[in-house]
Amino acid sequence: MTPALIDDTTLYAVLAPFAAAVVAPFLTRWFKHNAAWLLAIVPALIFLHFTGFVEPVSKGESFVAAKAWAPSYGVNFSVYVDGLSTLFALLISGIGTFIILYAGGYLKGHPQQGRFFSFLLMFMGSMLGLVLGNNLISLFIFWELTSITSFLLIGFDHLRAASRRAALQALVVTGGGGLALLAGFILIISATGEIEMSVLLASPDIIKDTTLYVPIFFLVLGGAFTKSAQFPFHFWLPNAMEAPTPVSAYLHSATMVKAGVYLLMRMHPLLGGTELWTTVLPLFGGITLLVGTILAVRQTDLKLMLAYTTVASLGLLVMLTGTSQEKALEGAVLYLLAHSLFKGALFMVAGTIDHEAGTRDITKLGGLRSAMPITFAAACLAALSMAGLPPFIGFIAKEVLYYGTWGWLELGLPITITAVIGNALMLVIAAAVAIKPFLGPKVETPKHAHEGPVLLFAGPVFLSVTGLGLALIAHTTGELFIGPTLSSLLGKTTQIELHLLPTSINAPLLLSLVTIGLGIALFTQIDRLRGLIGSVLTTIGWGPDKGFDQFVAGIVGLSWRITRLLQSGKMQTYMMLTFIFTGAAVLLPGFLTDSLPAMPKMPDYRFYEWGILLIAFFGLIAVLVANTRLTAIVSLGIQGFAVALIFMMFGAPDLSFTQFMVETLSVVILALVMTRLNLSPSDHRHGLAAIVTGIVAIGVGLGLTLTLLAITQQPFDSRLSDFFAQFSRSIAHGRNIVNVIIVDFRGFDTLGEIAVVVLAGLCVLALIRVRTKPEKPIEKPKTVAPPTPAQTGEAH
Amino acid sequence: MRTIIFRTIAPYLSALMVLFSIFVLLRGHNEPGGGFIGGLIAASALAIFGIACGVASVRRAIVFHPMGVSGFGLFLAAVAGIPSIFKAQAFMTSQWLELHVFGVEIALSTPLFFDIGVYLVVVGAIGSIALALEEREAD
Numbered sequence: 062m063t064p065a066l067i068d069d070t071t072l073y074a075v076l077a078p079f080a081a082a083v084v085a086p087f088l089t090r091w092f093k094h095n096a097a098w099l100l101a102i103v104p105a106l107i108f109l110h111f112t113g114f115v116e117p118v119s120k121g122e123s124f125v126a127a128k129a130w131a132p133s134y135g136v137n138f139s140v141y142v143d144g145l146s147t148l149f150a151l152l153i154s155g156i157g158t159f160i161i162l163y164a165g166g167y168l169k170g171h172p173q174q175g176r177f178f179s180f181l182l183m184f185m186g187s188m189l190g191l192v193l194g195n196n197l198i199s200l201f202i203f204w205e206l207t208s209i210t211s212f213l214l215i216g217f218d219h220l221r222a223a224s225r226r227a228a229l230q231a232l233v234v235t236g237g238g239g240l241a242l243l244a245g246f247i248l249i250i251s252a253t254g255e256i257e258m259s260v261l262l263a264s265p266d267i268i269k270d271t272t273l274y275v276p277i278f279f280l281v282l283g284g285a286f287t288k289s290a291q292f293p294f295h296f297w298l299p300n301a302m303e304a305p306t307p308v309s310a311y312l313h314s315a316t317m318v319k320a321g322v323y324l325l326m327r328m329h330p331l332l333g334g335t336e337l338w339t340t341v342l343p344l345f346g347g348i349t350l351l352v353g354t355i356l357a358v359r360q361t362d363l364k365l366m367l368a369y370t371t372v373a374s375l376g377l378l379v380m381l382t383g384t385s386q387e388k389a390l391e392g393a394v395l396y397l398l399a400h401s402l403f404k405g406a407l408f409m410v411a412g413t414i415d416h417e418a419g420t421r422d423i424t425k426l427g428g429l430r431s432a433m434p435i436t437f438a439a440a441c442l443a444a445l446s447m448a449g450l451p452p453f454i455g456f457i458a459k460e461v462l463y464y465g466t467w468g469w470l471e472l473g474l475p476i477t478i479t480a481v482i483g484n485a486l487m488l489v490i491a492a493a494v495a496i497k498p499f500l501g502p503k504v505e506t507p508k509h510a511h512e513g514p515v516l517l518f519a520g521p522v523f524l525s526v527t528g529l530g531l532a533l534i535a536h537t538t539g540e541l542f543i544g545p546t547l548s549s550l551l552g553k554t555t556q557i558e559l560h561l562l563p564t565s566i567n568a569p570l571l572l573s574l575v576t577i578g579l580g581i582a583l584f585t586q587i588d589r590l591r592g593l594i595g596s597v598l599t600t601i602g603w604g605p606d607k608g609f610d611q612f613v614a615g616i617v618g619l620s621w622r623i624t625r626l627l628q629s630g631k632m633q634t635y636m637m638l639t640f641i642f643t644g645a646a647v648l649l650p651g652f653l654t655d656s657l658p659a660m661p662k663m664p665d666y667r668f669y670e671w672g673i674l675l676i677a678f679f680g681l682i683a684v685l686v687a688n689t690r691l692t693a694i695v696s697l698g699i700q701g702f703a704v705a706l707i708f709m710m711f712g713a714p715d716l717s718f719t720q721f722m723v724e725t726l727s728v729v730i731l732a733l734v735m736t737r738l739n740l741s742p743s744d745h746r747h748g749l750a751a752i753v754t755g756i757v758a759i760g761v762g763l764g765l766t767l768t769l770l771a772i773t774q775q776p777f778d779s780r781l782s783d784f785f786a787q788f789s790r791s792i793a794h795g796r797n798i799v800n801v802i803i804v805d806f807r808g809f810d811t812l813g814e815i816a817v818v819v820l821a822g823l824c825v826l827a828l829i830r831v832r833t834k835p836e837k838p839i840e841k842p843k844t845v846a847p848p849t850p851a852q853t854g855e856a857h
Numbered sequence: 858m859r860t861i862i863f864r865t866i867a868p869y870l871s872a873l874m875v876l877f878s879i880f881v882l883l884r885g886h887n888e889p890g891g892g893f894i895g896g897l898i899a900a901s902a903l904a905i906f907g908i909a910c911g912v913a914s915v916r917r918a919i920v921f922h923p924m925g926v927s928g929f930g931l932f933l934a935a936v937a938g939i940p941s942i943f944k945a946q947a948f949m950t951s952q953w954l955e956l957h958v959f960g961v962e963i964a965l966s967t968p969l970f971f972d973i974g975v976y977l978v979v980v981g982a983i984g985s986i987a988l989a990l991e992e993r994e995a996d
Contacts, residue, residue, distance in 0.1 A: 714889040722897035726983060729904055733990035794953060794964065795886040803891060804968040804975070808949045811971070812934055815978040819927050822982030826924060829989045 064123040064141065064259050071126050071140050074107050075193060078186035082179040089175030097165020097516060100178055101158045104185060108154040114147045118545045121554040125195055125259050134198070135256045141195035144545025148394075149192035149323055151542075152401050156315045157185045159520035163409055164307040166516030167416060177217060181307065184210035188316050192323055195258045197246040204242065204284070207317050208235040214308040215301050227300040230609060234297045238287025242324075245280030248273050258327070265330040265552045278332055281324065282341065289321025289375045292349040296606040299356075299368040306412025309364060310520075314371045314404040319397065322378045326393070330552030334385045342383020343472060347479040349376025354486035358587065359594040363411040363421040363494060367404065370447075370490050373483055374400045380476060381462055386469045387547070391557060392462025394546045399446055399454040399528060406443035406524035407494055410436055413517045414498055419507030423493060428503030432510045435518045437499045442525035444495030446532075448488040449576065452561055454532040459484060459576070461559075463569035481576050488580030489587060535561040640757050647764030651771070658770040670710065677703035689742045691735060698728040715799040737829075867909030874902035882976050883969075892972035896979025903980070904987040912992045923988060927981025934974025937967045 081103040088096040114124070127139030140146075164181060168174045187206035194200030209232070216228030252271040255261050261268070268274055285291075290298035301313050312318070325333075325342070332338060353373025360366045374396070381393035413436050415421040418429065430437045446455035466477040512518070531538045539559030548555045563570045583590060598604075629635075651657045666674075680699030687693035701724030708717035746754065785798050785806065795801040803811050878898035885891030903923075907915045919926070938949035954965040 715891065715894070718889060718894050719897065722894060722901065726897060726901055726904070729901070730987060730990065733987065737990060793951060793968070794966065797885060797887050797889060797891070800885045800891040800972070803893070804972045805951050808938070808968070808971055811975060812938070812949075815931055815934060815975055818978050818982045819931050822924060822927055822985055825986045826989055
């Protein structure tokens with residue numbers, strides 16, 4: 062079904078958060094943290110706008126809207142609304158509303174709270190632009206904007222080295238992946254000639270049929286895997302927990318890290334279903350799931366535990382998407398929805414505990430249930446969903462995904478086993494996060510813990526209750542959200558039936574029981590498990606996080622060595638190299654391709670023309686025999702004036718005029734430079750140095766002469782000069798063609814040139830002002846010292 | 858260099874050169890000349906004045922820092938490209954305005970302002986290099 066064209070409201074919905082980001086700092090200055098209430102209206106309205114799409118989209122309709130951006134390149138700012146993008150847009154704006162409120166409470170009184178709101182809203186707009194993006198280039202731009210806003214948010218607390226490192230690491234990893242994605246998109250555009258996603262999706266085999274399928278596949282995967290923190294790029298995500306908790310809850314669990322999963326789901330009809338797809342994705346997804354859950358068990362920091370389970374969940378989603386099985390994809394969509402709700406809620410709970418109790422180390426927390434009853438309730442609801450217990454949406458997701466993987470003939474068994482182990486460990490973490498801080502004997506915390514304000518508990522309560530509510534109306538959820546999204550993944554309209562409770566005792570139910578049993582068994586042994594994993598990791602002693610540091614240090618070292626090789630710091634060497642390469646560049650092609658110009662015949666000059674040539678010649682002789690450098694400089698001016706005269710005689714007054722001035726000024730400036738440099742008045746080079754310099758000089762001169770001869774021996778193409786002669790008066794109102802060309806016909810060139818003149822002037826000025834200092838060897842730049850594990854939270 | 862004759866003549870010579878440079882700048886569209894040449898002449902004038910009477914007096918005479926003049930020139934040249942946008946034409950499409958003042962026809966145009974920008978850029982950049990070199994002790 063071709064998408065219907067809609068009005069521009071949806072485009073403005075994408076841009077609205079950016080507008081809100083501009084006013085956020087001012088609102089925060091006036092209303093302090095209560096500005097959150099006002100700012101939350103923006104995502105709430107966007108949410109309402111997208112709820113309007115739910116009903117038509119569930120009937121299989123889709124919509125596009127576009128505005129031309131750079132039409133000559135086919136780049137539009139365009140949106141494509143279908144099941145998948147509606148689900149994402151609702152999650153982004155819905156969770157975003159509560160994150161804004163939560164940020165109001167969490168950073169209450171922070172001097173930079175306005176800036177924080179601003180970044181958060183900019184991120185929201187970028188994310189909306191990404192998931193709704195129809196044009197590949199504008200999708201890419203929003204993709205990069207999410208990386209940049211994520212960088213700003215992770216590094217929000219920029220006075221701490223650990224935050225700065227984490228921000229930079231996230232930017233390098235996701236930005237690097239972004240470049241791969243751009244290359245992939247460009248290949249798609251050049252291979253298919255299409256730039257709009259909706260057009261591509263209309264003919265699903267368009268990419269698979271091209272010979273570029275494999276490179277496109279890997280490049281797109283490069284973007285998706287780095288963004289969604291798949292092994293071995295997973296290390297940046299736990300480090301990103303340096304960000305304030307609202308950021309962790311929003312970007313690094315509920316939305317941004319799902320961008321990669323979104324892309325894979327979006328591209329599934331185009332790239333999916335091939336053998337490559339069903340091999341690579343489940344493999345990396347599965348490894349990520351296991352690595353994530355195992356590393357999560359080892360942590361004692363609430364946020365880090367949740368961060369690693371996020372990595373694991375993303376792995377699960379990629380693994381399921383990689384199966385290309387209808388039922389498994391349905392499970393992936395359900396799990397995506399469930400995860401965004403429970404993980405967002407749990408992160409906010411972790412933040413509230415940290416905010417109110419002063420620590421988020423589970424070994425130092427306990428017995429908070431009576432002090433923070435509402436937070437405890439929200440934590441329980443979210444954790445039950447995460448653990449995959451009925452009657453929560455997490456349970457339905459788990460049932461459906463087991464059904465999907467179990468039924469897959471080729472690789473069903475290993476995938477199912479991976480999923481069971483992963484889910485069991487997920488249950489362990491869920492239990493640890495929800496039970497440990499709240500139950501048991503009361504432990505003294507750094508701050509006297511009590512319930513947070515409404516701004517802090519509104520989000521977790523609402524999200525976790527939604528997780529319950531969507532499960533209770535399972536049938537409607539399936540019809541309105543899961544079915545349409547699945548249709549986008551499959552590229553055809555699909556109807557699904559969801560049930561809260563299994564209708565019969567089947568394999569998925571038994572697998573669920575196994576998962577729960579295994580999870581409870583492991584939970585009782587959590588301390589022993591933690592010790593075991595810890596000692597294994599210590600034995601290995603290396604992880605991708607350390608690898609990142611080694612990589613960065615290696616690059617810095619390499620660039621330092623190359624710089625030292627090319628930049629000796631000696632003017633003479635630079636000049637010599639420049640002229641040798643110039644000479645080679647103009648001489649060699651003529652000799653190698655045997656296309657030397659013919660020797661011109663002796664011209665028929667008049668006596669005064671010969672006279673001028675003689676003046677130039679004597680000027681050059683004077684340069685060579687000059688005793689002092691100053692004489693040489695002035696003599697060079699003689700030759701320059703002679704050339705200016707030649708221009709004058711052959712009808713180029715402007716050129717001649719300029720040449721006179723340039724010669725005069727360069728003699729003056731060179732002479733002035735001479736007085737400032739501590740050079741001896743005469744040139745002392747003799748013997749070999751003089752011969753080498755002479756050869757280079759003659760070589761360059763010969764090369765330029767031959768080039769000029771070759772050019773003049775080409776037939777003259779008069780199209781341009783005819784055009785200028787014809788239109789100089791009529792279009793540009795000027796009789797001086799040279800000036801008209803400079804200021805009008807090719808004015809844009811001139812603008813660039815004068816910008817260069819200004820810059821060159823600034824540089825020369827800076828160089829003149831440098832005082833001579835005693836010579837000091839250039840120090841090797843210090844590589845950024847990797848922070849100790851304590852700073853980065855033992856990230857692996 | 859600082860002979861009494863040179864020192865006496867230099868201010869007048871510089872003034873004449875600057876005047877001439879403006880003349881060259883303004884006639885540029887129809888006769889040989891233009892912003893670039895004009896700028897070079899004016900920069901030479903500054904250099905001569907500086908050699909004769911010292912850099913400090915040049916700086917006093919031109920009020921603004923030469924690099925500031927240069928930057929303003931670049932700004933002016935870039936701004937001269939903008940009016941065409943309001944007429945939905947491409948950036949830098951030339952716009953002409955014929956004024957009649959006391960019976961004299963004056964042609965104002967965006968290329969003229971562009972050329973003045975070029976002139977200022979060249980005077981400023983070359984002038985500031987020359988002056989900086991003439992100063993024994995960098996300011």
